[in-house]
Amino acid sequence: xxxxxxxxxxxxxxxxxxxxxxxxxxxxxxxxxxxxxxxxxxxxxxxxxxxxxxxxxxxxxxxxxxxxxxxxxxxxxxxxxxxxxxxxxxxxxxxxxxxxxxxxxxxxxxxxxxxxxxxxxxxxxxxxxxxxxxxxxxxxxxxxxxxxxxxxxxxxxxxxxxxxxxxxxxxxxxxxxxxxxxxxxxxxxxxxxxxxxxxxxxxxxxxxxxxxxxxxxxxxxxxxxxxxxxxxxxxxxxxxxxxxxxxxxxxxxxxxxxxxxxxxxxxxxxxxxxxxxxxxxxxxxxxxxxxxxxxxxxxxxxxxxxxxxxxxxxxx
Ligand code: KPL
Numbered sequence: 001x002x003x004x005x006x007x008x009x010x011x012x013x014x015x016x017x018x019x020x021x022x023x024x025x026x027x028x029x030x031x032x033x034x035x036x037x038x039x040x041x042x043x044x045x046x047x048x049x050x051x052x053x054x055x056x057x058x059x060x061x062x063x064x065x066x067x068x069x070x071x072x073x074x075x076x077x078x079x080x081x082x083x084x085x086x087x088x089x090x091x092x093x094x095x096x097x098x099x100x101x102x103x104x105x106x107x108x109x110x111x112x113x114x115x116x117x118x119x120x121x122x123x124x125x126x127x128x129x130x131x132x133x134x135x136x137x138x139x140x141x142x143x144x145x146x147x148x149x150x151x152x153x154x155x156x157x158x159x160x161x162x163x164x165x166x167x168x169x170x171x172x173x174x175x176x177x178x179x180x181x182x183x184x185x186x187x188x189x190x191x192x193x194x195x196x197x198x199x200x201x202x203x204x205x206x207x208x209x210x211x212x213x214x215x216x217x218x219x220x221x222x223x224x225x226x227x228x229x230x231x232x233x234x235x236x237x238x239x240x241x242x243x244x245x246x247x248x249x250x251x252x253x254x255x256x257x258x259x260x261x262x263x264x265x266x267x268x269x270x271x272x273x274x275x276x277x278x279x280x281x282x283x284x285x286x287x288x289x290x291x292x293x294x295x296x297x298x299x300x301x302x303x304x305x306x307x308x309x310x311x312x313x314x315x316x
Contacts, residue, residue, distance in 0.1 A: 018172050019080040020044050023102075026068045028139035029111070030085030031055045031147050035066050040176040044083075047071045049097050058146040074101045074307055081169060084110040086129075087268070088279035095124035102126065107169045111135040112156065113197050113264065114279025115190070116286070129206050131167075133157045134189040136254075137179070150261065152247065154177045158186025190196060191240050191295055192250065198205050198231045198280045199251045201304035202267035205275065209268065212259025215252060233295035234288050265307070277307045 020043035023030045024089035037055045046055075046068050053068040079101045086094045091112060102108075110117070111133035122132060136153030154180070155177070157170055160282055163184035166175070174180050183189050203223055207213070214224045228248035235241035243250075268275040281304040288294045 014089065018169070021081045021173060022047055022074070022079045022098075023083045023085055024049075024071060024098055025085035025087075025090070026050075026053065026055060027085065027087075027133075027175070028141060028147050029137060030083075031057060031066050031068075032137070032139045032149050033083065033085060035059075035064060036177060038066075038172070042173045042176055047074070053133065056146045058142065058148045063146055071097055071101070075084070076100050077103050079103060079106055081107045081173075082109070084108065086110075086112065086262075087274070088112040088114040088117065088227060088276045089274050091130075092120035092123045095120060095126050099124050099126055100127070104226050105129065107167075109157070109169075111134055111137075111277050112279070113193065113201070114280050114283060115194050116283040129275035131157070132186060132190055133180075134183075134186065134193045136258075138247055138258070138264075140262075140267070151258070155180045156189045157181070158183040160187040160190065160234060179275075188242075191235070192243070194280070195231055195235055195241055195247050196251055196254050197276075198253060199227045199247070199302070201263045201275075202277065202281050202300075202307055203227060205265040205269045205277075206264040206303055206306055208269075209261055210259065211255045211261050213261070215255050222249070223299065225305050226254075227303075229285065230295065230297055230299055234284060234291075234297055234300075237295060238287050239289050240287075269307070275307055277304060 021037065022045050023107060024035050024047045026046050030046060035042055037044045046066060048068045049071050052072045054195055055066045056063045057066055057067060065298060079098065080103045084091055091110060106128055108128050109131040111311040117130055134153050135155040137155060138150040138153060140148055140150055142148050157174060157180060166182035170182055203214055204211055207220065214220045230249035230252050232241055265275045279301045283302055284300060285297060288297055
């Protein structure tokens with residue numbers, strides 16, 4: 001993808017009047033985002049490819065209704081700003097459905113995990129840059145079906161490439177969320193999150209354990225150490241890890257901060273949904289295959305083989 005880590009348009013939106021954000025993907029994160037943006041007075045519409053519906057977000061024990069509109073009901077070329085809150089594997093299906101509704105200068109933004117979305121844009125025939133958000137927000141559905149925001153976390157938004165000042169589409173709307181910040185070095189944040197997700201997500205999904213369980217003395221910790229050094233060595237060879245601090249230290253920090261969380265990949269496995277493995281270990285292994293003498297990746301390969309899934313479209 002032209003701008004995945006190397007650069008893209010800073011401000012493809014040139015609207016005289018900023019239009020609403022259309023949030024496509026009425027899963028947990030998309031619904032929470034629609035709720036939070038509306039509370040800040042930011043015009044937005046939550047869309048699903050499945051049709052109109054209603055979601056309930058639980059805040060301090062009180063339920064709030066969030067309306068979901070049908071993507072199909074939106075007029076052609078009506079979407080000027082699209083936040084794709086589907087999982088990585090559903091981005092191409094979402095873009096194919098949304099493509100005819102997009103204005104020619106639309107802003108596309110996704111907080112999905114992983115790398116390797118170039119083919120999604122190509123498959124959908126969308127010739128617009130896909131801007132990236134890197135988020136540590138976490139939400140889940142409780143037993144009654146309410147959506148609960150587990151952690152606001154922090155979300156960084158930026159345009160990869162040379163340091164860009166905050167884009168207008170960020171300043172006039174998304175910046176109203178206090179935990180959303182513009183990051184002129186977004187490529188570094190994307191790389192770091194990719195590396196962390198390449199360790200925590202497949203390991204927790206395969207072992208069916210909480211993030212914090214990877215820190216327990218014993219097999220979990222040994223695997224975390226092995227996978228962190230394998231992922232780091234390969235990313236260094238690929239020029240995707242430039243930090244002096246070892247990856248393992250970042251991974252341990254995230255495991256401590258999210259100790260009681262189920263990783264998103266474990267949630268997908270438990271719910272029988274497709275995982276993001278192709279955009280994490282799969283993408284790492286595909287890029288590694290282009291290296292002349294790649295470092296070892298036996299554990300990544302084993303986890304990839306165990307977790308690879310077919311991609312099925314659907315809301316995350
Ligand atoms: O991003 C995450 C995920 O689950 O996808 C981490 C950081 C591992 C937190 O659970």
